[in-house]
Amino acid sequence: MFVRENFPIFNKSSLVKISTSHSLRCDAKQFEKRFDDLDELLAKGEIVYLGQLLPEPIVKGTQPTYIEENDGVPVINTLSIQKMKINKKDCRYISEDDYLNLTENRKLKINDVLLTMDGGTSIGKPVLFDLEGEFTVDSHVAILRPVGISPKALVYLLSSPIGQLQFQKAESGASGQTSVTEEDLRRFKFPSKMLEEIDLIVEQMDEKMQKVNRIRKKLDKREEKIWEEFTMETLS
Incomplete structure (x- = not known):
């Protein structure tokens, strides 16, 4: 059981997640192993909530x-x-x-x-x-x-x-x-x-993504040419 609130409050049991809000969510997906693994990863150090970076209403x-x-x-x-x-x-x-x-x-x-x-x-x-x-x-x-x-x-x-x-x-x-x-x-x-470390990570990722996008554009053009050839062959 997972209950919505501004920030979650967890008790010591990994199977129970509790809050005091009036909005209730019952969803078996909450206990899938991939989400437990994520919680364990995040529990290893200090965290930042996304809400702390978004002071204005969305x-x-x-x-x-x-x-x-x-x-x-x-x-x-x-x-x-x-x-x-x-x-x-x-x-x-x-x-x-x-x-x-x-x-x-x-x-x-x-x-x-x-x-x-x-x-x-x-x-x-x-x-x-x-x-x-x-x-x-x-x-x-x-x-x-x-x-x-x-x-x-x-x-x-x-x-x-x-x-x-x-x-x-x-x-x-x-x-x-x-x-x-x-x-x-x-x-x-x-x-x-x-x-x-996000600024350095983003700079490195940006360079890699630009290379990927250049390759993707070449592949898109190649695909378009293949379809053009297919169309011409079927109409000839």
């Missing part, structure tokens, strides 16, 4: 009224966030008037961290917003503005195996309708030592 987008034309303002959704990248071609659009009527905190700024919060397999995809121009997000995407850690470092933390395991543990709801709440997200834990 902002989510609205459910927009979309327009068909692509000359409005792009809305970033779960589909347009893939592999720590924003695919603008997968964005939908709202009118300029609807964008101007949004609150300022829903208008994206450079170095905002975007995070998909619901939608089954779409949960837990972070990305750094680094595009020029006017953008917003829909109701499935949260905007995080961290303090005490660089936005890019937060993206890598959430993408890491430790981060992704905590998304899997925290998600709840009906099949295909699962979500992670702000309360869940704020309870995510990371080793303090990891945060002390």
